Amino acid sequence: MSETKQVMVKVKRQAGPKEAARWEEFSLKWRPSMNVIICLRDIAENPVTRDGKKTTPISYDSNCLEEICGSCAMLINGRARMACSALVDQLEQPIRIEPMSKFPLVRDLIVDRQFMFESLKRVKAWIPIDGTYHLGEGPRVSPEIQEKGYPLSNCITCGNCLEVCPQVNEHNQFVGAAIISQVRLFNMHPTGAMNKSERLSALMGPGGIQECANAQNCVHVCPKGIPLTESIAEVNRDAWKQALLGWLVG
Amino acid sequence: MRQPKIIVVGGGLAGLMATIRVAEAGIPVDLFSIVPVKRSHSVCAQGGINAAKNQKGEGDTVDKHFDDTIYGGDFLANQPLVKRMCEAAPGIIDLLDRMGVMFNRTPEGLLDYRRFGGTLYHRTAFAGATTGQQLLYALDEQVRRHEFEGKVKKFEGVTFLSAVIDEGGVCRGICAMDLRSSEVKTYAADAVIFATGGNGAIFGRSTNSVVCTGSAQAALFQQGVDYANGExxxxHPTAIPGEDKLRLMSESARGEGGRVWVPRNPAEKRAPRSIPDAERFYFLEEWYPKYGNLVPRDIATRAIHRIVYQEKLGIDGQPAVYLDVTHIPRETLDRKLEGILEIYEKFLGVDPRVEPMRVFPAMHYTMGGIWVNGEDQASNVPGVYAAGECEYQYHGANRLGANSLVSCIFGGGIAGPAAVKYAKNLEKGAESTASAVFDSEKKRQEEKNQKLISQDGSENPIIIWRELGEVMTEHVTVTRINRNLQMADGKIRALQERYKKINLSDRTKWSNQTLNFARELENMIILARVVTLGALARNESRGAHYKPDFPERDDVNWLTTTRAKWVNNDIQLAYEPVDISLIKPRPRRYDAVK
Amino acid sequence: MSATATQPDSSYLLRKLHSFTGLLPVGAFLAEHFWSNSAALVSAEKYNATSEELQTIPFRLIVEWGGIFLPLLFHGGYGIYIWLRGKSNVSAYPWVGNWLYLAQRYTGIIAFAYIGWHLYTERWLTHGKSTYANVAEDMQNPWYLVFFIVGVLASSFHLGVGTWNFLCKWGLAATVKAQQAAGRFGAFVGVAFSVVGILIILSFRFDWHPFSAYLPTK
Structure with a gap:
């Protein structure tokens, strides 16, 4: 092609939580290995829509740009994914970019994912160490446990698994796959296991693991490839055992 | 007795460690971070964390770690605190291990260690190739626990604008802006610990995250906090070029046996795999037989530049060399390096297990930073502490791979208790500071915002930023020539003038990212000048600072710490001697035996 | 902090009960029901005898209410509540599991309606004394016939997917491989029930008794 190739982008804009949403279209100059973040940066540099109207830069979250900080999750062509690893050449155009729908909107593509961090508190997703002073080495951990735990601890709290879960919505405060998987991680660790029952109890509360209905969308969209459905199954097993045994033998 | 109050700015490894230590001391702490702390730039650290545990029976010792660090840093670091860090490192690993970090393990269930640059020992503990992420999460979890127990209050999405400094020159708190509402507020504290990370953004593209602008350091600098060794x-020798970011390809790839090479024939047209070994130039191994691919980063970076720009041997004539891990068994790669190999695969669509990676050096880390004393991370302004990449203390003229994580945690671990001690000993705390001190700082910052929002101009902040990055990358990174540095400073000053005429394309108050970026840009320009002027003045070559016109290290004139000061609204450079009380400087020759 | 467990939330217990009742007793009853009705594949007399046998079990009302009607009512009713709390999104995420999630809800409501009607016609209107002739007569009505087929297929599908869900959600099939195997098992259950169910319907509709050869020759 002799003339410069263009990239068509449609962005859902919303000035604030209570403002009306609208779509804006942009036509950007194509470059090799362009991703959605680069598109948003192009727009910020020259915030003019396709039909020549001046607009404001698009507000969006991003940080590491290598899919490890979890910031830039959004809907791209209707699917929840990380914007930094969404390569333009692999996307159908016009590229539709929208904010995630399951979290409160802040502005444009920014949503508030505080719910996830609160959930991590609720399930006590930590190892309760006595203190940071010298207490010697940690417990021995077999390579087998490490190889199971490490992928789980890769969770970047992006929220994609909540976004695609049919059980997460305005009627339902389901904590989602990421949090359940964290419970599995901490319950797997030799020290973390000491508080296993506490975490399981938290997951048997309102919005807990019972809300999972096995649609298994989560595992498809996890950018870190975490075996979320496996985590849910394992935690489920531990949970009902605890509930049943707690009831039977106190 | 009055209850002291501490603020921590920055939620990466150093900030979180400081927070934990303060909370453990039973002192309330407010933690400020631009992003949710779990998304801090520490997540990007890949390869590992150093500690001389001698777990491979090679005879590694704390002293050797100390010596490697000082030697690797070309004798510019003040030695006593570095020694303390190396002594503390094994304990830090133990602590992280107790916090549940999923470090790779040996069959016996002990931590596994890998080799890294600038050492001959297996000294680097690691969790796959995402060690920084794993460490950050461990500390994040501990802070969340303290938050749950009411000891820590987080202010995520609130950006630091300036310190509140009273007439006596004592820091009494901070002034910060909520990134959603754009509301400016002051927060009182008896001591403030800064852990605001690196400054990659002044180079435009780097391996750093978006938030690593150095803005906080520069703001403090303009309030009288000295900045050391900025130049x-x-x-980093190996990164994947990209338009939005230069993505790091960890040293651990070489630590696990990865090899750097180019075809010997510059006109080579064959696919890399079909080029026979004899026709490959493993230049690091040839030039540095002892350390091979694991020479320190400054050495490897200059070698790659030499290959590309002088020997004209870059792949296809492009600025790129091969980083080859294809000879390593796939199972090992997946177990130890999966995180980084996935990055390459995702962003370039090529499987590095099969095809050698194409990499090129990229700005990665600042050894320089806020000046702190050699004792307890205190800056020259009472009440201001600094830890992590934003301060200058541990790495001298060049940081060794896998030493940054340990320095962040060690520094944060010192800064926390030091700030507590300082706050407790204060005769009068922030509560007795006149409210006018806070009000005037708040007013000053609000006026800045108002001016930016309302002014009409012709300049676009993003374009100024891009030009700044281009100037800095071209002239103030690998090879530094005085003439070019002077020109660069001229250009930066011109950008500073243009900045006065910027026009914000967004003038709303809600979640206006342009406003915040414009504010950061003003600070970045100042910091860029600090780096450039420091480089211009230093007429020698030392560690990462390389001047072909002054190719030797000059211990007679330049065994000094650069200490930039803000005097009469301008940058002034002062120098102070380096504490070399423990190891006598010797020539740094990685091509010869040490 | 104490590590003692607090009591699980009622929503947890109800959800688990919902999942459990789907298999036991509802699923088990369905298996028993298909088994008994398979008698029609042998002969009308065999069917009537089996039917009579069941109609005269001791404690019949208690067994029927406690073992069938109430669990079914709960499973269906709570299932509707669960449905209302979910929000399907197959158009955006058209993966198999997500389709099954949606289908499980529709087949559930169809099965629930069908079973209600089926109970009404075959249990209440006949006062629990349904005979081969009653059913065969109903089957001559094309609308009834269609409803029977749809109902049987929906119930079978729902049980098949439910079996898979059960194995996953109780952690009996945890690993990816085990869940795949559980999926195949669920599919087998669904197909097996569908086939047997349809054969029984055909038997009534066409007075067709493929296993009549089992009978002693008179």
Whole structure:
């Protein structure tokens, strides 16, 4: 092609939580290995829509740009994914970019994912160490446990698994796959296991693991490839055992 | 007795460690971070964390770790605190291990260690190739626990604008802006610990995250907090070029046996795999037989530049060399390096297990930073502490791989208790500071915002930023020539003038990212000048600072710490001697036996 | 902090009960029901005898209410509540599991309606004394016939997917491989029930008794 190739982008804009949403279209100059973040940066540099109207830069979250900080999750062509690893050449155009729908909107593509961090508190997703002073080495951990735990601890709290879960919505405060998987991680660790029952109890509360209905969308969209459905199954097993045994033998 | 109050700015490894230590001391702490702390730039650290545990029976010792660090840093670091860090490192690993970090393990269930640059020992503990992420999460979890127990209050999405400094020159708190509402507020504290990370953004593209602008350091600098060794910028030898970011390809790839090479024939047209070994130039192994691919980063980076720009041997004539891990068994790669190999695969669509990676050096880390004393991370302004990449203390003229994580945690671990001690000993705390001190700082910052929002101009902040990055990358990274540095400073000053005429394309108050970026840009320009002027003045070559016109290290004139000061609204450079009380400087020759 | 467990939330217990009742007793009853009705594949007399046998079990009302009607009512009713709390999104995420999630809800409501009607016609209107002739007569009505087929297929599908869900959600099939195997098992259950169910319907509709050869020759 002799003339410069263009990239068509449609962005859902919303000035604030209570403002009306609208779509804006942009036509950007194509470059090799362009991703959605680069598109948003192009727009910020020259915030003019396709039909020549001046607009404001698009507000969006991003940080590491290598899919490890979890910031830039959004809907791209209707699917929840990380914007930094969404390569333009692999996307159908016009590229539709929208904010995630399951979290409160802040502005444009920014949503508030505080719910996830609160959930991590609720399930006590930590190892309760006595203190940071010298207490010697940690417990021995077999390579087998490490190889199971490490992928789980890769969770970047992006929220994609909540976004695609049919059980997460305005009627339902389901904590989602990421949090359940964290419970599995901490319950797997030799020290973390000491508080296993506490975490399981938290997951048997309102919005807990019972809300999972096995649609298994989560595992498809996890950018870190975490075996979320496996985590849910394992935690489920531990949970009902605890509930049943707690009831039977106190 | 009055209850002291501490603020921590920055939620990466150093900030979180400081927070934990303060909370453990039973002192309330407010933690400020631009992003949710779990998304801090520490997540990007890949390869590992150093500690001389001698777990491979090679005879590694704390002293050797100390010596490697000082030697690797070309004798510019003040030695006593570095020694303390190396002594503390094994304990830090134990602590992280107790916090549940999923470090790779040996069959016996002990931590596994890998080799890293600038050492001959297996000294680097690691969790796959995402060690920084794993460490950050461990500390994040501990802070969340303290938050749950009411000891820590987080202010995520609130950006630091300036310190509140009273007439006596004592820091009494901070002034910060909520990134959603754009509301400016002051927060009182008896001591403030800064852990605001690196400054990659002044180079435009780097391996750093978006938030690593150095803005906080620069703001403090303009309030009288000295900035040391700014000219020492680490350029990492192996990164994947990209338009939005230069994505790091960890040293651990070489630590696990990865090899760097180019075809011997510059006109080579064959696919890399079909080029026979004899026709490959493993230049690091040839030039540095002892350390091979694991020479320190400044050395490897300059070698790659030499290959590309002088020997004209870059792949296809492009600025790129091969980083080859294809000879390593796939199972090992997946177990130890999966995280980084996935990055390459995702962003370039090529499987590095099959095809050698194409990499090139990229700005990665600043050895320089806020000046702190050699004792307890205190800056020259009472009440201001600093830890992590934003301060200058541990790495001299060049940081060794896998030493940054340990320095962040060690520094944060010192800064926390030091700030507590200082706050407790204060005769009068922030509560007795006149409210006018806070009000005037708040007013000053609000006026800045108002001016930016309302002014009409012709300049676009993003374009100024891009030009700044281009100037800095071209002239103030790997090879530094005085003439070019002077020109660069001229250009930066011109950008500073243009900045006065910027026009914000967004003038709303809600979640206006342009406003915040414009504010950061003003600070970045100042910091860029600090780096450039420091480089211009230092007429020698030391560690990452390389001047072909002054190719030797000059211990007679330049065994000094650069200490930039803000005097009469301008940058002034002062120098102070380096504490070399423990190891006598010797020539740094990785091509010869040490 | 104490590590003692607090009591699980009622929503947890109800959800688990919902999942459990789907298999036991509802699923088990369905298996028993298909088994008994398979008698029609042998002969009308065999069917009537089996039917009579069941109609005269001791404690019949208690067994029927406690073992069938109430669990079914709960499973269906709570299932509707669960449905209302979910929000399907197959158009955006058209993966198999997500389709099954949606289908499980529709087949559930169809099965629930069908079973209600089926109970009404075959249990209440006949006062629990349904005979081969009653059913065969109903089957001559094309609308009834269609409803029977749809109902049987929906119930079978729902049980098949439910079996898979059960194995996953109780952690009996945890690993990816085990869940795949559980999926195949669920599919087998669904197909097996569908086939047997349809054969029984055909038997009534066409007075067709493929296993009549089992009978002693008179």
């Amino acid at each position: 020492f910028i680490q350029v």
